[in-house]
Amino acid sequence: MASDRLHFWWAxxxxxxxxxxxxxxxxxVGSAKLDWGRAxxxxxxxYEVLIELRLSRVLLAMLAxxxxxxxxxxFQALLRDALATPYTLGVSSGASLxxxxxxxxxxxxxxxxxxxxxxxxxxxxxxxxxxGQGRRMSSFTLLLAGVAITALPDSLNPFRSAAG
Numbered sequence: 001m002a003s004d005r006l007h008f009w010w011a012x013x014x015x016x017x018x019x020x021x022x023x024x025x026x027x028x029v030g031s032a033k034l035d036w037g038r039a040x041x042x043x044x045x046x047y048e049v050l051i052e053l054r055l056s057r058v059l060l061a062m063l064a065x066x067x068x069x070x071x072x073x074x075f076q077a078l079l080r081d082a083l084a085t086p087y088t089l090g091v092s093s094g095a096s097l098x099x100x101x102x103x104x105x106x107x108x109x110x111x112x113x114x115x116x117x118x119x120x121x122x123x124x125x126x127x128x129x130x131x132g133q134g135r136r137m138s139s140f141t142l143l144l145a146g147v148a149i150t151a152l153p154d155s156l157n158p159f160r161s162a163a164g
Contacts (some may be wrong), residue, residue, distance in 0.1 A: 019062070026061075027054040080139045089146030093153035094123025100157050123153060 022042045025051060028086020039046035075084045102112045131137050131145040 023058060023062070026058040030054055044083035078139070079143055081143070084143075087150065088143060089127050090123045090153060091120045093150050094156070095120035097153035098122070116131050119153065123149060 030049070030053075032049065034046045034049060036046075039050045041047075071086065075086060076082055078084070079088065095116040096119070099112050099116035101119065102115025105115075107115060113137065116148075127142065127145045127149050128137075130149065131142040
């Protein structure tokens with residue numbers, strides 16, 4: 001039991017160290033060469049490229065990666081299955097269909113994510129309502145409802161290939 005706790009804290013420490021190293025080193029890499037003296041002295045354009053472009057993209061990538069890993073962990077905990085993914089409940093297919101519908105309705109490019117979010121939420125509500133028909137919802141029923149409903153958005157998506 002003590003070795004498990006030590007192993008857990010060692011993994012947390014190692015992960016934190018890796019995140020910090022990436023946070024420091026990733027903004028240093030880019031297509032344009034920067035004069036670091038000018039960037040640290042807050043002189044244009046090096047400072048803006050470093051802070052507004054590179055550092056913001058690194059932070060956004062870390063936030064996106066953390067959010068995706070949290071979503072994956074939630075799906076695995078909810079379904080009690082280590083192999084569960086957003087594809088299992090049809091959430092990815094619903095998001096894809098929502099984004100395609102937003103494009104077909106002529107939504108602005110910056111608002112297509114809202115269509116994807118609405119599609120994912122709608123499919124998740126449908127799956128939860130089907131799985132919750134009984135007195136209580138089991139992970140097995142939720143899994144089967146998700147697999148069954150996944151075919152619906154895939155069949156409605158005109159850009160989805162028949163083979164994949």
